[in-house]
Amino acid sequence: MPHFLTLLLSSLLIIIQLHVHVHVHARFVVEKSSVSVLSPTSLKSKHDAAIANFGIPDYGGFIVGSLFYPQTGAFGCLPFQGDKPFKSNTSRPTILLLDRGDCYFALKVWNAQQAGAAVVLVMDSIDESLITMDLPEDSTEADAYVEKIRIPSAFIEKSLGTTLKEAVRNAEDVVIRLDWRESVPHPDNRVEYEFWTNSNDECGTRCNEQMDFVKSFKGHAQILEKGGYTQFTPHYITWYCPEAFRFSSQCKSQCINHGRYCAPDPEQDFGVGYEGKDIVYENLRQLCVHRVSNETNRSWVWWDFVTDFHVRCSLKDKRYTKQCAEDVMKSLNLPVDKINDCMGDPEADVENKVLKIEQEMQIGHGARGDVTILPTLVINEVQYRGKLDRTAVLKAICSGFKETEEPPICLTSDIQTDECLERNGGCWQLLQQNITACKDTFRGRVCECPVVNGVQYKGDGYTTCEAYGPARCTINNGGCWSETKNELTATACSNSDISGCKCPSGFRGDGQNCEDVDECKERLACQCEGCSCTNTWGGYHCKCSGNQVYMKDQDTCIEKSGSKVGSFLVFLVLAVVVGGGLAGYMFYKYRLRSYMDSEIMSIMSQYMPLDSQNKVESHSETETLRQGAV
Template sequence: MMGPGWCAVVVLLAMTEAAAGRFVVEKNSVRVTSPEGLKGKYECAIGNFGVPQYGGTLHGWVVYPKVNRQGCKEFDVSFKDKEHRSGARPNFVLIDRGECFFTTKAWNAQIAGAAAVLVVDSKDEPLITMDNPDDTGTKHLENITIPSVLITKKLGEDLKKSAEKGEMVSVLLDWRESLPHPDERVEYEFWTNSNDECGPKCDMQMDFVKSFRGTAQVLEQKGYTQFTPHYITWYCPEAFVVSKQCKSQCINHGRYCAPDPEQDFNKGYDGKDVVFQNLHQVCVFKVANDTGKPWLWWDYVHDFAIRCPMKEKKYTHECASHVIKSLGLDIEKIDKCVGDPEADEENPILKAEQDAQIGHGKRGDVTILPTLVVNNRQYRGKLDKGAVLKAICSGFEETTEPTICLSEDVQTNECLENNGGCWLDNDNNVTACRDTFRGRVCECPIVKGVKFVGDGYTNCEASGIGRCEINNGGCWKETKNGKTISACSHEESNGCKCPEGFKGDGIKSCEDIDECKMKTACQCTGCSCENTWGSYECSCAGGDSMLYMREQDTCISKQAVSSVGWSFMWVIFFGLVFAGVGAYAVYKYRLRSYMDSEIRAIMAQYMPLDSQEGANQQQHVAHAGDI
């Protein structure tokens, strides 16, 4: 009789073709910045544990320990103690491959204070993905937070030689191009499992669902992401379809299988129960997505894990139905989507899931659970809320990241140090530094509707209407004796110009023009000139009895002005009187003419005029002659 190990044989048989040459190693860049002889850009493979800094960089000094160089035991030194060489720059530990699990090496380095682990390959070969062990050594898995990468044997040997010579070896780990970021929306997939009794990996993925649910729903509801859940299934080789093992692990006559949760085909839940619940979760997403609410999948998976756990014997169709109804989803549509698990035919939903497992382009086959795929590139690292959010945020086109990507958990804060090297106006607290997920951008801002223009690094100037309200449009302004004068004008959209009475560039300075010295004003006979800030004052020799006329640059007597003024007023008065009398006369004449014409017309109707009477008599004589 075949034992529990038979399940693994079935899985291997089913996946042999897919595993051959389709596993793609996710890589990022490692740049050696010192010593001079090693400067350059190299490739490294991202470990499948820890927290890679997707979208960011990490710069540190390389330390090669004198003992325990494979990192299989706890280090008796603190790598933090060596940071005095570089101020706040952390240390990366260089560790040789072999003798123990990768996760053990990373854990020992982390507890000793290392900021990252560089594992040197033991032979010349294409880089592989450092994975976490399936059965042993997993006690460190959930606690590893530092990133780990595998570097080539050649690069590792060169770094070790330089470190042993006492040279300062500096390395920059760069994850900014690890994930594609083509547009303003991120597509990501989460390959998971409804099984909650598969050990640390199941615990990790359920903890992730619980912690990331709210963030995922916000991203989805606002249209920033397009999320799709997936479930891995295997098929049973045709020769074993009728076996007890295949029947307990598969549905639809061996077409869709999952491992038995307890690896025991005689008790508890079987693999076919897992496949059936996986199918339920896919259909929940499909129906929710068809109704425009794909984010309800997160609520269903979260609630199902709490209300229907295997250990309480509630991992059933009935319990799943209660969860579906509580979320207001159409259970009839979901049941129709699930179909008949006993039918000897393909299930279109699970067939599509198996097709989606096959890698294409730069993405390899999905062979392990859980797996996250962001913009068609597999995510490597711990399923941690902050780490996954960083990976998703790095999938947005530069400067288009949503606000959630600039939360305290993921933002780089490069603008907080020396303003990121960008332009800054301290007086008005206006800066060109804008913090994005990938780092700062020096871009002239828009403040209170006013756009600043410039290179963003050395200068930014307010432009357009309203620019004078902010930093005075970058123009000169000064106040003296309670009077403020500015070279910025709201009438001009750009530029600075010293106002009348001043000269200069209008930006840094405007100097008062001394009109008196320049003899451009107050040149009349007997006039005296006194320069003022931005203008001048001219006084006449006659004192208070004289009045200076600025436009004519002349002095006249105030008495003459007074007499001239009264004469002018009398002229206006009599002119108005004559105009009124004339208008009245015209009015009376026209009224009388109109009345005369009306009276004559009325009289003509009742008292014929002489001319009319003579004409009538002549007409009468003419008619008599005819008779």
């Protein structure tokens, strides 16, 4: 049953049956461009074409090109062989005609883009009214190429396609103009546009697409709004809970105001994480942010709130809370009380005035169709088709102005928003050093911790940025405590500690605030007998009574005279040692040396005759020699 309810409540749109009991049928409007055959002369004509819901249509512009029809693989479901096989022989771009069937429309266009086509026309296979070529259903395979499609495409009727195909087969030079200049009406000098979105950031590819668009288009939107060129209104789709399930635990977890306004469970699991009613309530908050800020002529603040909320309070980071949302509102100087009053009581068994209007607006009126998918952009009552690309959407909005009445941003997109000039854009800043996390870009302001003189700041950029790295103490003391007294400076910042603040020795605190420790009062020093302690800023001074000296390492006092006796004893010992050494040397030199000399002489005399003996032995030896000679 829970899984069944999840699917049921996720698919039943409010447009099927409104709570006011008005039964309606969903009305989908096909948005169109025009296709004109310029040559051959015999085929000159103008027709409607349905703009595809992917790729990038050239709103406000047109393309003239040569028509090609492939001899093989006319369905375009497989990559075309060769390098740019449909390259035109003229300077005109290539418009490729393909048959309907066998694969996704988007895959056909992707393969055509890879083969060098500038525009794709897909011809119907049956005689019927025009349909919109939509995105494939959720598919991992399709996700790989859908976001990469950059060329426009359109769907044409079978009769026109057959005529064009025959002309190409007969080797005629078929020239086509695809025109989007009248796709968006321009009744006056102000463009009104709506964006149907969702605060849920965990719904897959569509959620990522709409959030990426909001971030990238924010700067353009704010410039247009501040200049009075546009009137922007955000909208949010809500579901309702069928009467039979209104008091079930599943409906209660997904709906507010007794089942009147619902959203699917973000995790598709009723037992974990956030609930659908959390999404509804945040959607309501974002509607009230726009409504309240619009009352004070600051309607463009909605773009800042939504982007900041996505960064600071996402579902993925488990910070999707009321408190986080209110912190964002405060940083943008939004009146929290008024916004809460606007939201009303989600538990009351009554209609919510804001969400009731949303349900009514979801139903198409005039030229605009019903809103059935997210995200949906509506410009001058016409639904925008194609990828939510920043430049493409700006062109579509600009095409809604009368000629020569476009605002300057329509002529150049490289314009900065200068949001940092007002309250520093709601970002963190250090006034004393003129350091800020606010950066203006043509996409709007961003809050990003800066790098200043080689020092990196880290934090969320909105409420906190802290210096990080070895050089951090050179700028505002690394954001740590510092104080100077009596020409002495103490700091909680240390270059050896690349992050954090720590009070130095003699102080205690959290590093942002440090106070002197009274070592004397807290008996942390000078505990020796006879010691007296005097506290100093960041330290202490110990003094011993009488004729004593304080030894800090041992926290003790010793007698000054005792030190003289000790020195004398040391001197005496050294004198004895030196004297003993001298006596030993004298003994060795005179007594021991004489004894050794006599002993050596005695030994040597046994082998070496004395001088008198030498003379006798020499005489005898001479006589012997003489006798031998005879």
